Amino acid sequence: MSRETDDLELKARPETDEDLEDLALEENYELNPAYVPMVVDALDRGDAERLRELLGALHPADIADLMGFISADEREELVTHLDAETLSEVLADLDTEIREEILEHVPSALLAQALGEMESDDAADVVDDLEEDKKAQVLAAMPEVERAAIETTLSYEDETAGRLMQREVVAAPQFWTVGQTIDHMRRESGDLPELFFDVYVVDPAYKPVGACPVSHLLRTARDTPLAQIMEQVTEIPVGMDQEEVAYIFNKYRLISAPVTEPGGRLVGQITVDDIVGVIQEETEEDILALAGVSDAGRDATLFGIVRSRLLWLVLNLATEAVAVGAIAFYQDEIAKITALAVLMPIVSSVGGNAGTQTLAVAVRALASREMNASNAARIIWRELGAGIVNGFVVALAMGAAVTVIYHQNWGFAVRLALTVGLALVANIFTAAVGGILVPLALERTGRDPAVSSSIFITFLTDFMGFFAVLAIAALILL
Template sequence: MTHTDSASPAPAHEIETEDHVALGEDYALTASFVEKVVDAADDGDGMRLRGLLEDLHPADVADLMGFLTSEHRAVVVQWLPPELLADTLPELDDGIREEVLERVPHLTLAEALQELDSDDAAAVVEDLEDDQREKVLAAMPEVDRAAIESSLGYPEDSAGRLMQREVMAAPQFWNVGDTIDHVRRQGEELPELFFDIYVVDPVNRPVGGVAISRLLRAPRETPLIELMEPINAIDVDVDQEEVAYIFEKYNLISAPVVDTGGRLVGQLTVDDIVHIIQEENREDILRLAGVSDEDRSSGVLEIVRGRVPWLGINLFTAILGAGVIAFFEGTIQQIVALAVLMPIVSAIGGNAGTQALTVTVRALATRELTSSNAVRTFWRELTVGLANGLVLSPLVGLAAGFWFHDWRIGAVIATAMILNLLVAATVGVLTPLTLSKLKFDPAVSSAVFVTATTDFFGFLIFLGLATIVLL
């Protein structure tokens, strides 16, 4: 597949379409520009729309689509130049892309996909309905169709699905001059973006790589085997999160992808990895909050369906906490001050637990926390929890004692705070560690469990101590 390079974004003050500035100083689309596009779409002024959009970077067009209604997007898509449409499709949010694809004729879409690298084309085709996918693939040249079908044959979120099949390789016996001449002859067949020439053996297994910058500095007669360096080959079935970790750990900008026989089948480049890292971080943040994958195109019902189950679980855990309070109803009736102070104990425990949980989940994601240092990490967080308690509890204890004129109340809440902070540190570390050990995503449901546990034990410890000491 060939690809037409899009212009790199110019400084914000220089990006204008016709008589209107499109981007502000922060590289975000201006509200006035979006309004211009909406007005042109309302008027059905296609030429005006094309004039507004044709100089935008594909990423900015994709951003614009997120600000438009479904009706306005339907009009805008019709007037996007074919090359700009092709480059914009991979940049769109998944929900918006599915909607846009429904409105693009299959012949237009087939032509646009031929302008993309195989990884981007496969990502677009994946979102098509089965009948539309068949029509689009049937309208494409056999070579392009085979490349997309091959990519879709790999597991979702695997290196095979993410890789681009366009890759530059050279046999071991070539020298620098042979390689440079070969690259020049490729013309439009060159990958859109590549940083290395992979040196392969007679059965197409990569044995090393030569950076383009090093290749261009070497004399033409230099053999490639004298220039090549070790490579980090990635198997096609490796998960994308593992791929991102490999790139980050070894500071890679590209890496070859090999099949089960070790043969070169494609490459991954750093632009793909940036997207993966953002996607994985976004998923972790949303899951920690008990929120499903949402974007600007998500409807109200879709968002509600994603959030209600977690709120229901939260409601159940809140009832457990209420049960503890009900159990000590008699104590609270006799000492009303306890009802005033209970939220302090639960709140400080919940916040401390969330802190420990966030740090632990992040450390697990970046491989900074493994079985080799899990015990040390646990004791460190427990010590931090104790230190926080020793700093904060005297302040709260003294304030409560003066407020209610009873030093025993101050002692009870101070002790309860220290114990609950220890509970928070314990569950904040052990919950994600346990889920990870059981092969579950540690970000899922951890926050709900940690908050429920700190509330439950916070009430139990505080009211239990109050019953023993004050009654």
């Protein structure tokens, strides 16, 4: 029996919660395409009870995913059926573009209540997406303590540790014992962060001097002073860029870290769940930047997509116009030997692929801090060596193919194969040089090597591909 038949039968009879949960997601945890029309149908019929059943079977992250598969009008209707707690979790997981659209239709009182359920960093992100007039309404409807926490977070620069951190932390003076710390957490459980891994040990100036993992506290005798069991702590300055924070978390395998202001005072913490989002965001940015485009989500407009890509295409057009100057310079040679027109694109294309390979390796090495002044020379020579070896291997294969294709004139075929082979060696070597040196040069000048390197590499390999074939042909074939 097909999956579609199973779905129809399941819709025809009353479902249990387990039935709906099984139907909602595929085995790979993706939202089942058959589930989306069921939600849309309930929205169209105005069946609030049915809609609550369908949404109740979904995790808030799956509801956020569902928002991307329905229309703007349907999202506007759907959000009115979410309670404050569920809404708070959905908003934290939504794509920025969809969240900005939904926030316009959420009543200020409900939104203020939902923000109160969120961690301070997530709440600040949501408030930052609001229009100024609605932002004022929502903040005015919030308790003073929560409002102050959000306003303080928003005072920090975007994409810094201050914007990434949550202000809720668990701190204890270094003279406390394990028992005192545990008792304090039990008494003040309502004020504890929703998720935390460490208790930060602070001095009288509220500066972190160490950290005690919660798992360690639970295994230690109650009368043990925190100063005896605390571990060294890695502090994160509040103004540090979030990409740098992610690098530190990855390097030192941190689960959480305290955030400090310039004077060293503890002001918040960053946990690993925040870093996962940063790593994903930065990776997506680098991948898109290599292709010369910006993020184009599921709800991106035609104008937005065109605007983000057109500049790079125009720049690429300009560089290619320069590259084909080599063809114009040697157009008489092409007229005499038409085979060159057939083979030039191959040389150019292979060189472009080789350049992309080297570029990807270089950008990744720079992003992951695997290449710096201490080993840059060794990596450069390695890539250049790989370019020469690959160039000769590909040249031999291409030369053999050219000889076979043009075997009717054996002497011409050999000279043509030598021409194309040498051009391939030159272009693949140029690709290796450009692929490693261009991103290094951009990084040295303070520019993002992922953003514009591909344009330069395409220009280099196309120009060298055309020029090498024609220049060598002028020497060997004519």
